Amino acid sequence: MNLILSVLLALFLSVLGGLYLLGAFRRRRPGEPPLDRGLLPWLGHVLEFRRDTAKFLERMKEKHGDIFTVQLGGFYFTFIMDPLSFGSVVKEARAKLDFNEFAKKLVERVFGYYSMEGDHKFLQMYSNKHLMGDGLVVMTQAMMSNLQNLMLHSVGSGDHQNGWQEDGLFKYSYNIVFRAGYLALFGNETATKSGSLEKACKADRLESDELFYEFRKYDQLFPNLAYGVLGPSQKMEAERLKKIFWDMLSVQKMNNRDNISGWVLDQQQVRAENGMEEYMQNRFMFLLLWASQGNTGPSAFWLLLFLMKHPEAMKAVRAEVEQVLLESGQEVKRGGPLVDLTRDMLLKTPVLDSTVEETLRLTAAPVLTRAVLQDLSLKMADGCEYSIREGDRVALFPYTAVQMDPEVHPDPTTFKYDRFLTSNGERLTDFYKKGKKVKYYTMPWGAGVSMCPGRFFATNELKQFIFLLLSYFDFELKNPEVKIPDIDVRRWGFGSMQPTQDIPFKYRLKF
Numbered sequence: 092m093n094l095i096l097s098v099l100l101a102l103f104l105s106v107l108g109g110l111y112l113l114g115a116f117r118r119r120r121p122g123e124p125p126l127d128r129g130l131l132p133w134l135g136h137v138l139e140f141r142r143d144t145a146k147f148l149e150r151m152k153e154k155h156g157d158i159f160t161v162q163l164g165g166f167y168f169t170f171i172m173d174p175l176s177f178g179s180v181v182k183e184a185r186a187k188l189d190f191n192e193f194a195k196k197l198v199e200r201v202f203g204y205y206s207m208e209g210d211h212k213f214l215q216m217y218s219n220k221h222l223m224g225d226g227l228v229v230m231t232q233a234m235m236s237n238l239q240n241l242m243l244h245s246v247g248s249g250d251h252q253n254g255w256q257e258d259g260l261f262k263y264s265y266n267i268v269f270r271a272g273y274l275a276l277f278g279n280e281t282a283t284k285s286g287s288l289e290k291a292c293k294a295d296r297l298e299s300d301e302l303f304y305e306f307r308k309y310d311q312l313f314p315n316l317a318y319g320v321l322g323p324s325q326k327m328e329a330e331r332l333k334k335i336f337w338d339m340l341s342v343q344k345m346n347n348r349d350n351i352s353g354w355v356l357d358q359q360q361v362r363a364e365n366g367m368e369e370y371m372q373n374r375f376m377f378l379l380l381w382a383s384q385g386n387t388g389p390s391a392f393w394l395l396l397f398l399m400k401h402p403e404a405m406k407a408v409r410a411e412v413e414q415v416l417l418e419s420g421q422e423v424k425r426g427g428p429l430v431d432l433t434r435d436m437l438l439k440t441p442v443l444d445s446t447v448e449e450t451l452r453l454t455a456a457p458v459l460t461r462a463v464l465q466d467l468s469l470k471m472a473d474g475c476e477y478s479i480r481e482g483d484r485v486a487l488f489p490y491t492a493v494q495m496d497p498e499v500h501p502d503p504t505t506f507k508y509d510r511f512l513t514s515n516g517e518r519l520t521d522f523y524k525k526g527k528k529v530k531y532y533t534m535p536w537g538a539g540v541s542m543c544p545g546r547f548f549a550t551n552e553l554k555q556f557i558f559l560l561l562s563y564f565d566f567e568l569k570n571p572e573v574k575i576p577d578i579d580v581r582r583w584g585f586g587s588m589q590p591t592q593d594i595p596f597k598y599r600l601k602f
């Protein structure tokens with residue numbers, strides 16, 4: 092009898108211990124935000140969160156207000172939904188709120204990349220050097236010549252398809268912007284190896300298309316991969332694809348390319364100098380490809396679609412493009428040289444800038460996450476302070492919290508190309524909530540330590556793509572009445588959103 096009792100007691104204690112570890116006994120302490128653990132031990136709300144992050148957070152906000160803690164897959168996340176209080180997270184000292192730890196684990200799982208000491212510092216240093224300031228002039232030039240190769244290679248050759256070509260608008264935009272961005276950053280085929288410049292350009296077109304084809308497969312697996320919920324066959328497919336990228340982007344292959352950007356080259360070299368093995372450097376290359384190419388293509392699609400569905404926006408952007416070209420002394424004409432869009436020209440486009448910003452407000456939706464390294468107190472804009480526990484996470488989802496807030500952006504679901512323009516046609520940065528100025532009024536690039544360092548380059552890529560399309564092509568939707576497709580809600584949290592379906596369109600060179 093004693094033995095049975097001891098076994099039962101041991102069982103009871105281990106169940107209790109298990110439940111404790113699964114977080115089943117966590118209670119809200121005085122001074123902490125409202126706690127919503129969800130019904131499932133350990134998992135908490137993760138299924139609903141994954142199914143539709145925006146909807147789930149709206150529900151929680153309605154239930155609990157501007158700050159709450161929810162359990163998601165073993166972690167307690169405190170979400171802040173008041174944009175006036177974002178500063179307390181974005182500016183909190185790194186010793187308390189840390190981006191690295193969370194990012195490190197994610198890249199290990201998703202890219203098989205194990206970072207080295209100082210990894211993030213190097214990423215920031217070389218991104219600032221090559222994706223901003225003078226570095227951006229070089230990158231913009233490289234993007235331009237690769238866009239010309241992909242979009243305009245048949246201009247003036249006499250053999251180009253003068254007739255209409257049909258494609259999906261999403262596929263076309265993503266394909267062109269991905270490939271040109273990849274070639275601008277990772278370099279071109281060498282003319283000596285290919286035999287001539289013309290052959291090298293052709294090789295670039297073929298190779299980048301192959302890469303895009305594989306990338307899209309990985310792209311589609313990505314959300315489930317990031318959440319660690321791929322089925323066995325999908326897991327195998329993800330592993331197979333990773334190996335393809337590690338090989339295609341390998342340091343060895345890079346050594347045989349021309350025009351590799353300083354951004355890629357410096358980051359590879361610093362890792363080699365610090366003793367990182369070559370196979371791990373190859374994995375890092377894939378991470379760079381992902382960070383640089385996963386968002387801009389989908390954003391190019393939305394930008395182009397919004398323009399095509401809003402004639403007044405298209406008219407205003409077209410007029411601006413023509414004016415900038417005129418002022419630069421260039422002309423788009425049969426037999427003439429291809430137009431060159433420099434960074435300086437791209438600085439004179441407030442209408443297009445506002446259109447890009449509005450597109451991103453509606454379609455870029457990252458979740459920004461920080462690990463809590465020590466107990467801390469978060470002060471909200473209304474003066475209330477909340478205790479946050481070490482080991483938890485703090486997160487922002489600006490899409491729901493500010494980009495769709497009708498008080499900050501009236502009529503938030505409607506595309507208004509001039510939403511970010513003042514009445515003088517300059518950039519508008521004054522937005523208000525409860526009578527107070529909102530500093531973080533749209534956050535497609537994140538904020539603080541992990542803010543996207545590619546944002547200026549990405550914006551230029553989008554603008555160059557639109558410039559060339561407007562200048563050299565006729566294009567229209569196959570069905571002008573077609574509805575703007577819904578956002579694929581499975582991708583909330585991962586940056587630029589994708590549509591649930593593609594839209595047929597046609598295009599042709601003007602001459």
Ligand code: HEM
Pocket residue numbers: 194211214215218222382383384386387390455457458459460535536537538540541542543544545546548549586587
């Ligand atoms: C429309 C296009 C883009 C969007 C919407 C976008 C968005 C973002 C966001 C939201 C983050 C922060 C993630 C976080 O805090 O967890 C980020 C990080 C990053 N982005 Fe972008 N991005 C875009 C294009 C690019 C491009 C073109 C490049 C490079 C050429 C790039 C390079 C990076 C890098 C390296 C990081 C990591 C920064 C860090 O860890 O400190 N991005 N991006």
